Amino acid sequence: MKLRIEAFLSSTGTKVVIALTGLALYAFLFVHLAGNMMFFAGQDKFNAYSHYLISNPLIYPVEIGLALIFVLHLVRAVGNFHKNQRARPVPYHAQVPVRHTSRKSVASTTMIYTGVLILVFVGIHLFHFKFGPELHVNDAAGQPTDVKDLHGLMVTQFSNPLMVLFYVVSMLVVGTHLWHGSWSALQSLGAGNVASTPRLVSTARIVTLVLMAGFVLVPILIFAFYRGAGGTP
Amino acid sequence: MNLKLLVWRQKGPQAPGRMVEYPAPDVSPDMSFLEMLDVVNEGLIRKGEDPIAFDSDCREGICGMCSLVVNGVPHGPDRAATVCQLHMRRFHDGETIVVEPWRAAAFPVVKDLIVDRSAFDRIVAAGGYNTVKAGGAPDGNSILIPKDQAEQAMDAAQCIGCGACVAACKNASAALFVSAKVQHLASVPQGQPERYRRVRAMIAQLDREGFGSCSNEGECEAVCPKQIPIANIAAMNRDYVRAMMPGPLALALGGITEAFEDD
Incomplete structure (x- = not known):
């Protein structure tokens, strides 16, 4: 069967693209969290892991691919949002949520806004840990080496309570987006039926809660147990 | 029951519409929502005004013709029911009820509460x-x-x-x-x-x-x-x-x- 371009441009096709890219980003978050958890393996191991990651030549295609997925998700979602707005030019005088079996929530009605906030957060986050100030691991003679002291950077950053607050609030925004996004992506791709959809929804939400709990715990634990240790707890 | 209605009035597809308030006095709680609108319309006709245009056909919930958004919910507050099966006992005396047409670019308003x-x-x-x-009916x-x-x-x-x-x-x-x-x-x-x-x-x-x-x-x-x-x-x-x-x-x-x- 040949690829039909309308497959990705129609209303359903657009949702398929948003769902596929969304799930890819969701999967990336698990890898990211696993990396975060390496922090607690100790300074040397964590720095060695991060050095191995960023010195690997494969990192560039992976980063570019991830950025493209992110941009595709964003562009298609914004375009879709505008098209949906045009579908109801005259608003209701009074519209109230129907409740009953509906899964309309704060999360589902604010996807475009939490999405924009996530874009801003990702920019700030990359500045904090990727393109921002760098710390380097010193060698035996006390001279800085090529190896970045990411462990020390995280301790420095998360010793600031405002920084911890910023990350916790940001994770609440991400979590809100994923509360609806996780199961909605599965439905858009065609998963579920009358019997299994409710289980699909609760499973997606539980997995999202676990994921977000992991991300929230990292800055809080660093603030609680490593604060002010200057990178050498 | 004495009610107030806030109804969308629009003369035609191109005309601008607006919400207009109408009193609905002496409404029986046993009336269906559409019967209540019929009574309000009779009053409007007696006064020489244009009655509120709305769609209905079977009035027993099977044809899919009636199409009113009542107080912000399509078909009104009852679940698994069309608006023709909604009864006035669901409302309380003195209430203001907001009645609007389906709102969608793909469903242009024909008149008032009727959409295409x-x-x-x-x-x-x-x-x-x-x-x-098709042929004959199969066995x-x-x-x-x-x-x-x-x-x-x-x-x-x-x-x-x-x-x-x-x-x-x-x-x-x-x-x-x-x-x-x-x-x-x-x-x-x-x-x-x-x-x-x-x-x-x-x-x-x-x-x-x-x-x-x-x-x-x-x-x-x-x-x-x-x-x-x-x-x-x-x-x-x-x-x-x-x-x-x-x-x-x-x-x-x-x-x-x-x-x-x-x-």
């Missing part, structure tokens, strides 16, 4: 049928259909095409309507030969009509007088992926979504 829903007809005409020579049980499939088809076929799903959706999406029409044929053997051509053609027409896309919130399912579940939309998406995506992608996605199947 022929977009639905064009979607069905695009593929919501079987291209067969009973000449095509055996498993009970669960027959039930699934009948559940989807309950859709009366009223358009409440579009009215309730924040995107004015017609995904639930189209999925019901797609699924009712995709669930039985007679619908198989044109199954993938059908889903493709109907979704293409859906987009031409200017409906929004599905956000999977489920407001449509909650207002649907026939309680058609949004799992039908997942099934439609599944067929669309199989119809449209290149082999490997369709196979992969088909396999993944199949894993979430129960039956």
Whole structure:
């Protein structure tokens, strides 16, 4: 069967693209969290892991691919949002949520806004840990080496309570987006039926809660147990 | 009961509309909502005013003609019921009731509370049928259909095409309507030969009509007088992926979504 371009441009096709890219980003978050958890393996191991990651030549295609997925998700979602707005030019005088079996929530009605906030957060986050100030691991003679002291950077950053607050609030925004996004992506791709959809929804939400709990715990634990240790707890 | 109505009045498709307040005195709690509107209209006619135009036909919840958004909910506060089955006992004395038409670019207002829903007809005409020579009625049980499939088809076929799903959706999406029409044929053997051509053609027409896309919130399912579940939309998406995506992608996605199947 040949690829039909309308497959990705129609209303359903657009949702398929948003769902596929969304799930890819969701999967990336698990890898990211696993990396975060390496922090607690100790300074040397964590720095060695991060050095191995960023010195690997494969990192560039992976980063570019991830950025493209992110941009595709964003562009298609914004375009879709505008098209949906045009579908109801005259608003209701009074519209109230129907409740009953509906899964309309704060999360589902604010996807475009939490999405924009996530874009801003990702920019700030990359500045904090990727393109921002760098710390380097010193060698035996006390001279800085090529190896970045990411462990020390995280301790420095998360010793600031405002920084911890910023990350916790940001994770609440991400979590809100994923509360609806996780199961909605599965439905858009065609998963579920009358019997299994409710289980699909609760499973997606539980997995999202676990994921977000992991991300929230990292800055809080660093603030609680490593604060002010200057990178050498 | 004495009520106040806040009703959308619009002289024609191009005319600007506005909310107008009307008193509705001496309303019996046993009246249906449409009977109440009839009484209000009789009063307007006696005063020489233009009566409020609204759609209705069977007034027993099976034709899908009535289409009012009552206090912000399509078909009003009762579940699994059309607005013709809504009774005034659901309201309290002195209440102001807001009555609006379905709001969607694809459902232009004809007059007041009447909207043009022929977009639905064009979607069905695009593929919501079987291209067969009808001939005489077939013998009973000449095509055996498993009970669960027959039930699934009948559940989807309950859709009366009223358009409440579009009215309730924040995107004015017609995904639930189209999925019901797609699924009712995709669930039985007679619908198989044109199954993938059908889903493709109907979704293409859906987009031409200017409906929004599905956000999977489920407001449509909650207002649907026939309680058609949004799992039908997942099934439609599944067929669309199989119809449209290149082999490997369709196979992969088909396999993944199949894993979430129960039956």
